[in-house]
Amino acid sequence: MRKVIYIFIFGFIGGILRGYFTLISGNSHFIAIIIINIIGSFLLALITGILTKIIELSEALISGISMGLIGGFTTFSTFSFDSVNLLINHEIGLGIIYILVSLLGGLIFANLGNSLGNLIITRGESK
Template identity: 85%
Template structure:
């Protein structure tokens, strides 16, 4: 069971990292914007998928861990967010740094809430049929 979970996390983490790399590559010099979008999208998808997948499909705990920790964890970029935040602040771009932090954190929370709400809506509609 534990080995299967590790394998799923590794495989899905690889896929998530490739997706993050692709989006960062196409963003070019706009990596701050790419990081914000990736993290906000990841927050939304994590809340949606972990809330809805176990209820609509029979998935093992190992597979759900692979999707949540591996795919979404590999896709999102907390380390890049942290590094970029510190870099902006150290380079005396205080306003941009604070804006970057606020948009990332508040956006992540708002979109996680939206993902959770959408998941609950989908589940409740499925139960009423």
């Protein structure tokens, strides 16, 4: 039950953060969604890769942070909806760019987050 509560609380916070970033982006909706998802990919890889190794946290809290906070912050459904709408509205070029930048950017930044986490852990162990 604690896991569900953590996911709910952190999900609420993540949703508020996403709403805030979307609100301040103004007319740059697509760019905001790309940035949100890329930041989320980076943070998810960094947090899940490093937190458990440097701080003793419960599985419930880690789930709350990863599924709740990061899951609430990122938005695959909006990315999917936007992608389909761009393609349906015959904005094929923009749709393909949006999809590629989102997917490749997410993968690249997840790898960077993982690498940074490993670097931090390695440096901490060598001290």
